[in-house]
Amino acid sequence: MSVKTDTSLVDRVGVTDLLSDDVFIHAALVLSILLMGLPLLLAAVMSTQSTTEIYQVTNVGVGSEGLSNYETALVDYNLTTYMVNSFVMAAVIVVGKIALSLLAALALVYYRLPYERAVFMFILLTLLMPVPVRIVPLFQLMADLGWANTLLSITGPYIASATAVFLFRQHFLSIPVSLVENARLDDVGPLTFLWKVLIPMSKGMIAGLAVIEFIYAWNQYLWPLIVISDQHKQVIQVGIKFLQGASQSGLTQWSLIMAGAIIALIPPLLVLIALHKPLLETFAIQQK
């Protein structure tokens, strides 16, 4: 082989190699993302089918039911009630957790506190106590307090958070000392300081934590399943389970169940899409 052909071959391989490399990455990414989303796309399409259509296993066309399965799920199967219950529960948890954690972090960072480290450890240690670790006594406590079947039972135990206190504490510690000095010289009270200085400077983190806590609260399943026995007070995740029993002349109404699953997914998905930027920033701080 002549030298000339050899170099041109190397050149060509070099260019196409680079090109195909980037194309390959895009192709692999698109494929992976499609694969990740495929079950949901199929579920969305099949939620429009009738029971007969969905029993034709390979039928992936838009069905004859349109959005009527959604209507049936929301109205006849009470998903509207469960959605409202979930929204109220998530809102109370998000607001309560952020408010309580802001106050606790204010005390930890800006007060001369005896045993500060011990207090902080006392809060952090609760990371070792997820619900399954205390489930039996917690259930009995709810019964003793008369909270079973109430909003209090699915929000109260979740309203304080080691994670949120930890993150606010980290964030407050990173606020420039000069700002704090100004507040001190101007003799600003602690709550005014929190409201006028700390909260405006923590907007991103509050938004990020709100997403984390909303998704966390929305996705609760085990605890509401146990502590809520009155079906009308139940949350949407457990509500999906009630749909599993839906059948029509002996056939499970899978299209209705798919519609219910999509309904239960939409709120956290929208929150994530709308607030992904502060979420990513908050996670970045958690990792540091």
Add this chain to the structure above:
Amino acid sequence: MAEFTKPYDSKLQAGLLLLPTAIVLVAFLYYPAIETFRLSFFQTLLLGTKQTFVGIENYATLFSSTEYQKSFLVSVVFAAVVVVGALAVSLFVSYLIFEVDVGESTYLLAAIWPYALPTAVAATVLMFMLHPNLGIVSHYLEAWTGYEFNWFTNGPLALVVVAVVAIWKQLGYNIIFLVAALNNIPETLTESAKIDGVSRITMLYRVYIPLISPTLTFLVVMNTIYAFFGAFPLVDLMTSGGPSNATNLLIFKLYRDAFAFSSLGKASAESVVLFVIVSILMYVQLTISGRRAHYGA
């Protein structure tokens, strides 16, 4: 932060600010957690109204029970499959997002959405897609491989199916942290290897994975915690622990022992075992993050 003068010193005010958090943590976390320990040494009858001290009998019964041993084993295998599977897929996708020339933020958003995916929704959707008779995925899998994909009767297969759902759900969380970790690597550390023309795959194994190993360890811990504590809806909605206890994870067994069979003492002992597991995992995580940053003051 050392030279920072704290502006306030009223102990009363500080106490009041900490009080709401303290009340919730004591009443709903510390008290029931400690009560779990106490109850684990008692045998309870009549929904807990009658309690007899039995020492370590609940633990002895538990550890000698073949059903519990199997549940423990199944949970460990499940956690291993979920951790390895979720991290392998997440690392693959994250590396692609990190390496892509244009559109990184769009791809990132398109890949992290499973973070918002409720476990119960993931379970419901994949249960149908993988349904032995009606699922479109299992239909084609059977048609292409000739393998009978009946996880309603095949125990190990059922465990794999449940693990696949858990992996799917965990992808978003993992990708968020992995892409951030990859982007945080200073280019000075990777430049020379790139100039040497090291291939992408070699770069990943030789350069990037060692550099992001703290994040990988953190994710191993978080995914293990999810496998032990968060997978309950998967079992409850998809298999109810079956077939023949092949998916009877510790968390599901605890739920049934406590709330279906009312063995409160025994269930409390199971909770204590879970406490030991989460303690070990958090210890690993704190030790590792403590090496890089300081949790304490």
